[in-house]
Amino acid sequence: MSSIEGIIKKGDYFDSITLMIVSKKMREMRGVVDSAIVMGSAENISILQSAGLMVSSFQNCTDSDLLLVVHAENEGIANSTLLAADEMLLHLKKNKKAVSGGKEIIKSLEAAKARLPKANLTIISVAGKFAYAAGLEALYLNQNIMLFSDNMSIDEERSLKELAKKKNLLVMGPDCGTAIVSGAPLAFANSVREGKVGIVGASGTGMQEISTLIHNMGQGISHALGTGGRDIKEEIGGISFLHALSMLKEDEKTKVIVLVAKPPHQKVLEKIGEAAANIKKPIVAVFLGATRECVEKYKMIYAPTLEQGAFLAAKILDQKAKIESETYPAIEKPKGVPLKYLRALYSGGTFCYESLLMLKELGIENLYSNAHATSVKLLSNSNVSQEHTVIDLGEDEFTKGRPHPMIDYTLRNRRIMEEIRRDDTGVILLDLVIGYGANMNPREEFIPTIIQAKKEAPHIPIICFITGTDSDPQNRQLLIGSLKKCGALVVYTNAQALQLAVRMI
Amino acid sequence: MSNLLQENLNVINLGIDDFYQTLLKHGVAAVQVDWKPPLVFDKKLLDAIFLNREKIEKANQEALEKVQKSRPMLIGIDQAKNVIPGMTPKLILHAGPPITWNRMCGPMKGAIIGALLYEGLAKSEDEAQTLAASGEIQYSPCHEHQTVGPMAGVVSYSMPVFILENKEYKNRAYCTMNEGLGKVLRYGAYSDEVILKLKWMENILYPILKDALSLSGAIDLKNIIAQALHMGDELHNRNRAGTSLFYRAMAPHILKTNRLKEDQIAVLNFINGNDHFFLNLSMPASKVSLDAARGVKNSSMLTVMARNGTDFGIQLSGMDQEWFVGPADVPDALFFPGFSKADANPDIGDSAITETAGLGGFAIAASPAIVQFVGGSAQDAINYTMEMYEISVGENSVYQIPYLNFRGTPTGIDVLKVVEKNILPFIDTGVAHKKPGIGQVGAGVLSAPALPFKIAYEKFASSFIKGEK
Structure with missing residues (x-):
């Protein structure tokens, strides 16, 4: 019983x-x-x-x-x-x-500030409903804030940000998963070298992708400042985005600026644009889904994809900068059999969003997803794929009561095997985000699923790209080797993965 | 413009420990906060507090300063009827917040029966019970009469009491003399031997000490307490050093009194034989200092923590006279042979006034001799004191802890900090048997219950919203 x-x-x-x-x-x-x-x-x-x-x-x-x-x-x-x-x-x-080694255990922000009087940044990752109070206290103690916590109301977000603005302090977040300040990775960030590119991002995965690609091209990051996804909505008005941008403007280490976000609200975009027009440093804008025109209007450099954003920024600093790539021979689409479908299973929300945009550009119709995007159909059940399916496994419906899919691979591993066993699956596309905060052991917890999948269905291509660097604790190079060895097709960016995938369906 | 990008990065991490570990690996100066959810979570109240924070902190500093400047002096001894404000023959004072006869715990009822027998208001236990419940006897908290009493804290009309005066602010406080251990009134015992001892205290101890005090002049208790802390007392569960210092101060004057030599010897032996004799001076010394800090507008500092064996009550400086009350908990204790937690009465006594003033559990790091009450190692005691700094307005200017490089004891409990940090005051205590007449069964420690602090916080914070201030 x-x-x-x-x-x-x-x-x-x-x-x-x-x-x-x-x-x-x-x-x-x-x-x-x-x-x-x-x-x-x-x-x-x-x-x-x-x-x-x-x-x-x-x-x-x-x-x-x-x-x-x-x-x-x-x-x-x-x-x-x-x-x-x-x-x-x-x-x-x-x-x-x-x-604690018998040392005093610190139980409050106040005591922490007394212990570390020079503290200038407080990272807050307590449950969302308590984050506002913690944020208020941190501002009271003159702290810049990184709010990892989510589930904060938009009113609370605005009042924190308005107060911070008065005190000339930066609030990153809420729901800011990653940042790099003066070379230090905060929360979910990668080990990247210090350099000349500064990033302001309202998209966590987007910032990780751009910072690692820049590192992998031989350049480095001065600072990567997150704002949380809602900052660029009308209700918040880009308070943090504008503040972060002005910080990078003043920062001497920063020579090139990259902005990454879903398209800001029109009024916010105008404010960002006006601020950007006043900055002498080159600014590359990756506003996924925005038109070239509305970016160039403000003298910013237009980049349609994360990959392009990283590339254009690196190229300003080094003419020879080049994104790594891999050539795979054209794969013959089997003839006379029913159409097979793409199954993209993402742990990074921004990748999912970018894919929906790119796949439409690449002429893929009948696109289903659990994420909302224009002219994309919503899956009737997020657990069951329909035709071409692009899933964001980091959505709330999958993360209630369990860790994010970048930490806990269980759900995605299960989903990979489900797709492998379906006869309408033509190609599987996967991201693998490594770095601090992410699962420390993908070789034990992710690779075996790929091995099993290739064993059960060797004919279904599995495309995978890794967001990370060779100095991340999980080591990107080793993972690339393992993935190739078990028969996965390894590429280096989401865009490359999508371009390869559409050739196979 | 914020200089975050130009300065060295120094991080406070509140929450997920991994983030802290990553920072350490990268050589970033960082501290980890061991966070707990607050006791009260109400956005309206949070905003009210936030907007008034500076005002409140200023008021708390003012209240703390009054405690620091206070100079408790023992100036005399007299019977309650002659000195305690509002004392009448049918009034009995008790420990803790107000309570009616029918809600009183066993030891409190026992002590009241004993007091009625002692005063001659009843001839037998039965008669005393009937009288106590009749409505003819009035009950009132010691704290509302400038008085404190350990355990049941019962004070009646003819009991002799120490008179303390705060040399700085001229306010006074009163406390009975400590009866010693064993079967004693304060633990609810009322047998003939208990009454006989009380009579001896009234007839022999009181007059001799009174005479001796008039010869010695006022005794500076602040001085004795400061020394006792250096000698291993925390002045609540350990008063051995304080008692010894008091004995040393009084002994020559006791011998100079014009009294029978055998009585003088009995008095000296009585004080010498009771390690807790000084408790009944450290308590009113705390009381007279905290009373000076009453009524500071906007102050969220506690002036009282007290228990009556049923309820635990607190008072705030900024909301003077108002009690905030919740059920008292049963302490975790070391029990005397033959007793267990099942025998224990919920926490009782005004002695938590010592913690309120920064002694007792707050100063336990000064008292390695009694660390068996807190887990056995000296480090445990230090951790408790360190934690109490988190909820205190500041540090005492005179009372110090040698081991912590003579840092002042954590002093002045701030109800806002208690609620926001979810750290409850740590109290040393004796444990009474829950049945009247049995007495002490153990000693130990406990954290104050959360409820009185939650209620006080809510009322205090709402007062800013309603514009009552």
């Missing part, structure tokens, strides 16, 4: 990533059907309810309670799993104490 058991730990707190990792380890235990470890907020309770993981003792819990729940084949397994999870958490807690 399957059984759902749960326990409440009062007053315990762990960050969300730690919890998701422990929860994943629980799910991997024998006899466990499903599990979760969450803080007892109302949102989490509703997630538990919809996941069928609610137990009655959770009814009266509060925000500061930690909830552990297991759905297992029987009560014995459920209880022993809970015990094991509890021990893992205890162990992590002990580690934390050990790491």
Whole structure:
């Protein structure tokens, strides 16, 4: 008889990533059907309810309670799993104490500022609803802010940014996953050398792609400042985007500026354009989906794709700059068999968006996605592909209660195998984003799926490109080698991957 | 213009630990914050606090400064009826926030029965019970009469009390004399031996000490407390050094009194034999200092933490006289042989006034001798004190902790910091048996319950919204 058991730990707190990792380890235990470890907020309770993981003792819990729940084949397994999870958490807690080496454990921003009086940037990655308060306090302590947290209301975002503007401080985010300041990678960023290209981005994956491509072409990054995706909407008015741009204008290390975002709201674009027109440094604008005309109007250099943005910026600094590429012989499309389809499974949201734009340009009709874009059809079920399908696995529907697909490959690995076993799959396209914050072990957790897929269906091409550098901890070169060895077609950018893919369908 | 890009990067990481590790690997100066969700989360209140932050901090500094400038002096001893404001024959003072007879815990009821027997208002336990519940006896918190009392904190009409005066601000505070350990009124015992000892204290101890004090002149308690901290007391669960220093100050004067030698010897032995004698001076010394900080407009600093064995109550400087109350918890304790947590009464006593003033649990790093209460290692004690700095307005200017390079003890609990950081004040305490008449069963530590702080925070923050301030 399957059984759902749960326990409440009062007053315990762990960050969300730690919890998701422990929860994943629980799910991997024998006899466990499903599990979760969450803080007892109302949102989490509703997630538990919809996941069928609610137990009655959770009814009266509060925000500061930690909830552990297991759905297992029987009560014995459920209880022993809970015990094991509890021990893992205890162990992590002990580690934390050990790491502090008997030193004072800092429990607040205020104390942190007292410990590090020169602190000038605060990274905030607490649950979204608490991020505003933390942000206010950080501004009060004269901190620039990187808000990794998401789920902040747009009013809160605006009021933080307006206050920051008054104090001449920069707010990156909310939902800012990556940044590089003076060579230091923040949150999900890659190891890139310091250099002359400064980036302002409202797109996390876009910034990672451009910064790594620039590194891989031999150039480097001065700073990469994120703004969060909503900054360029009318409601926020590009407060952070404009601020970051003016910071790069003043920064002596920055010689070339790259802007990357989905097209800003018209009024925001005008403001950015006017600011850009006043900057003497060359500015390459990658506003995915924007027309050449509306970029060039402001004397900015138009780049239609991420790849082009990186290339044009590098070329200003080095005439000989060139993006790596690989030639694969034309593959004969089989004749007389039903049309086969493209299945692109992305972990990076910006890649998904870029693909939808590019595939339309490349003349692909009947495009389905779980992401919204003009003249793209919405999948009726995000878990089942229809005709040509482009999926963003980083969308909320896939990440509720589990880590981002750049960290946890489980869902995508499963999806790859599903596509491989369908007879209408013509080609599979995958991104692999490495670097800090991403899964540290793709060779153990991603490559085996590719090996298995090629074994089951050697005739289905798998195209993969890696966003990362050779100095990232996962090492891009080694991964390229492993991927090639198991029969995947490795290219170097999303654009290259799409161009290759359309030749095969 | 922000200079982030021109300055060296120095990062505070609030949340995911991996980000901190990455920064360390890149040689970036960084600190990790061990964050917890706040106790209260209400955006309206957050905004209200944020907008008034500077005003509040200024008020808190002013309140803290009053505590720092206070000079508690022991100036005399007299019976409650002669000195405690509002004292009447049918009034009984008790520890903690206000409470009615029917909600009182066992030890509190026991102590009140004992006080009625001691005052001769009842002849037997039954009679005392009936009288106590009759409505004829009035009950009022010590704190509302410039008084504090350990454990049950019961003070009745004829009990002798220490008189403390704050030399700087001229306010006064009162406290009974400590009865020692074993079967004692403050733990709810009321047998004949308890009453007999109280009578001895009234008839022998009180007059001799009173005479001795008139010979010695006022005793500077701030001075004794500062020294005691250097000698391993935290002045709540350990008062051995304070008691010794007090004994040394008084002994020659006790011998100079015109009293029977055997009584003088008995008094000296009584003080010498009770390591907690000084608790009943460190408490009113804390009280008289904190009372000076009452009523500072906009201050979120605590002036009282007190428990009556049923409820835990706090008061804020900026919202003077108002109690914020929630249920008291049962302490984690080391129990005397034969007793367990099942026997323990919820936390009781006004003695948390020491923590409110930056002593006790807040100063536990000064007291390595009692670290078995907090996990056994000296580092545990240091960690607790370090954590209390997080919720304190500032540091004491005179009370210091040798091990922390003579850093001042964390002083002046800020209810905003408690709620925002989700760090509750850490309290050293004795544990009473939940049944009346049995007495002490252990000693230990506990964190204050969250509820009184949540309520106080909500009321304090809303006062800025309603424009009451």
